[in-house]
Amino acid sequence: MITPNLSLILLAPLAGLGLVLMTPSDKTSLIRKIANLTLLVPFLLSAWVFVSYDAALGGYQFIQKIPWVVPFGISYHLGVDGINSLMLLLLGLASFAAVMVSASIKERVKEYYILLLITVIGTYGAFLSLDIFFFYFFHEIAAIPVFLMIAIWGSERREYAAMKLTLYLVAGAAVALIGLIALYLHTGVGSFDLVVIQQRLALHPIPFAVQNWIFPLIVVGFGVTLTLWPFHTWAPVGYTEAPTAISMLHAGVLKKMGAYAIIRFAIQLMPEAAHAWMPIIATLAIVNILFCGLVALTQRDIKYVLAYSSCSHMGYILLGLACFNGIGINGVVFLMFAHGIMAALAFAVTGFVTDQTKTRNLDELGGLAKIMPFVATCFIMAAFASAGVPGFGNFVAEILVLLASWDQYRGLSVLAVLGIVITAIYMLKAIRLGFHGPLNPKLASKITDAHSFETKLPFVLLLTVLIVIGCWPAGILNHIGSSTKPIAERIR
């Protein structure tokens, strides 16, 4: 049997990027076609990787390793386990959907697709790398185009949003970098290779006193990406002002890199410090859930509602990370995937709506279900998924997190359940104001539903995945479980 070659996931879109660069910028429809195809290929490859990954065997598979800067122990080292193979699938789905909905971009088309492709390639690289140096490198590659894309294709407050988002994330990454370098120095093997570090630390853990100050640097640094309260305020304005594809990718996938890094580099490598610090993070997680949820109630801008909702739901990821058992980590990874799909769907649908209505204000919308039934159905389903209605993946993830935290943090868990009620309040409010009721007379007259195959495809694709994992969680839980088991054993 042919096994997937992970480098292809990076090389294929790079080749596509080259083609886009060579295409004259006035041939926009050709550029669009190349870009769509460029992100379809790694999506299919990721799906192949996911399907081929042998969950029964576990561990890292399809490994490719080339030593690079030998004196510092830096190597080009790709490999997947159940966690990042799932993240690749998430990225594949979300990035393909994001490039498909980018058909609405009309200005500087070539530059747009170049930047979008670079971001996606960077994210692929970060999830594929088993070398901490390369993870960080790709993570930064993904971040830079986001700044430009918000600043150029964003809405009214785009410059403020781009600055704020980027400064925040760069500052967070810098803090995390200090932690990562300290980690590198204290492992004492002179290697950035995650596998080498894991093997070393299993036998010679870093002394607790050292772990105890490295751990919070990594968790808070990457926590900024994960909108850890009170470092979340870049996200609402950033997601709102960003073009649709970036909102989808960032809320759906890029912020999950924070959680991914926390699992891989903090909790897995420094379990003793995790026990000391994560209970504090658990409390902040509840603040995330309730505070951001309640603030979402006050928003009139539909994208702000979704953005605060996204911040709020990261609380469940943080809470699950603070539970030192297998159920919690499984729930977290499940939620990273499910929330990623849901967020991409919600922002995609909202982008479709607001492109036509030219307003994001819920008071100026209303009655859209009548004229765009298909899109309205997609939005309503995304909203119910977000509100934790069974049948969608988010429900499974949230129930797993709650089961995991119930013994350890009883009071906080009750508050986390309350968060699900709050989500329902603002999501139903958005549905009622935006889609129910008579058609708002102020709305433009030429609003149409999604009719063509190309416009419907991204919505249908995301929605289908969300429902499949909601009804048949074992489909991805086996993968997740095979790789979270060793982590759970380390931290128990």
Place this chain on the structure above:
Amino acid sequence: MVDPLLVWIAYFAPLVACLLITFLFLHSKSLSSLTAILGIVTSFVCTLLIASQIFSSHQTYSFQQSITWIHIDALTINFGFLVNPLAIIMMLVVTGGGSAIFLYSKGYMAEDPSMPRFFAFLSLFAFSMIGIVLSNNLIQLFIFWELVGLSSHLLIGFWYEKPSASAAAVKAFMVNRLADFGFLCGILLLWSLSGVSGAARSFQITDLATAVSHMDPHLLTIAALLLFCGVVGKSAQVPLHVWLADAMEGPTPVSALIHAATMVAAGVYLLARTFFIFEPLTEALSVIAYVGGITALMAATLAVVENDIKRILAYSTLSQLGLMVMALGLGGPMPGMYHLTTHAFFKALLFLGAGSVIYGLHHEQNIWKMKGVWKSMPITGWTFLFGTLALCGIFPFSGFWSKDEILALAFEHNTVLYWIATIASALTSFYMGRLFFTAFWGKPETGHGHHAVHESPTVMTLPLVFLAVLSVVGGFIGIPHFLYPHSEPVHLNMTVALISSAAGVLGLVISYLIYGSRPASDPLTAKLGGLYPVLKNKYYFDAIYGWYVDTLQQNFANLLAWFEKVFIIRIGVHGLTDTAQEGGRVFRFLQNGLVQFYAIIFVLGTVFLFLLLVKNL
């Protein structure tokens, strides 16, 4: 022996129908309605076969089968079914009543362009409801519990263009969500308690039944009351009853199926199915009994001043659900379930009858704008009369037998609740008489456009007749025996039977004296005096909740948003960036671009270094 395949077919037939309609028949009225009806009838037929298999086995029967849905470490969540007589009775109510109502909907919704969507939602509801009935573990039950809430929301908001329908749909979902907050906490607590005896933790109902005796009674009481929160939401008990009357915004078949016969009865069913949890907990039981009793009485008083035919029936449903919950609280799952079953017959009948009237009068729901409907709609009139008599507990209609068992139970255990229930019964007769005499009695109006009023089509009257037959004979078909084959036959308590019959007749007679002459407006409005505004405002529950949501909660959220804006963003973030900028400004004078300035600095620096050198010499 029960064939598991039959159960699975009964379980999934409506879902298959829902999917077929969604993907294939969304533009065909006839195919969508046919598919939906076939789906529910398939379920019904399978249920009948299962019932006959159980009935022939002559023993207390319980059968389950599951597949693993989620398995992580020690956590196992199954997907399966648990079939016993209780579940089968409920299945018969859901699929049998459902079949009649689906058929009726084909006529009632015939002119609605969104009819396929209606049948897709209705099939989704039927699937979810069957899920509640059959689930063999609490997580699966919770899943379907939520899906029932979802499909109820979708159906109440079916005419979402109407702001009132949209608001009612949101209200129903939110109130149920709030209740499920407690419900889910209860499930989690129960799960963590189920491992105390050293056994593996479990959500399975059968496992919990054996584990209950090992649990700490105080924690178990908390868990039981949390589970009861879910019941208070779904079965619309005080203080979460506020959504049900508004839910009448949905199409009338929805009101009949979901908000009278099945969904709202799910809470009562849950109490009966997990009664082993509540049975030993006297405090929890008395809370349940009083909540039920208060609901029964309060809702009955509200129905007295209501003028909308559907809302009268909705309050009546609340009141009857209160009686059922009270029965469970008094330790009687059998009388509670018995009344649930007969109530499903006659209340579905009354709603469908009301729907037939509404249909005939071109969407008129105010009883004061109806008059002498009997003359033009005889089948509807007769069947409505039978439903009314059954609801009022008049001998020998089905409601008499089941209500009598609840009253007898209360009579033995709690005098206060007995009188509350009896007064509620008298009020029930009164408001039903008021409804009946006002809408059906007297001479029909002429020349008012009313000449067009005629009986509804056969697809609508057929279900009416079917349900009317059940409402009449429901007391004689051995429901209690099927539910609890080994319990002793209940003897009619003559005192209770006489008092309740007297109360029922008294209510009807008084209502005849007031409304028999068919006054043009309600004479009660003046007679009630100061009480009238209190009742009309539904004891101000809606006003208080509205104040909480719009004022308290919203302002608290505004406060947090303000906190974020001022402290986190303005002082925290901008404070930091401003500091950096100010820092830059302080040092900016060093680079002012004046060559002379640089020269002076250069000279001063050189002098400084020179001095250092001199000093060290």
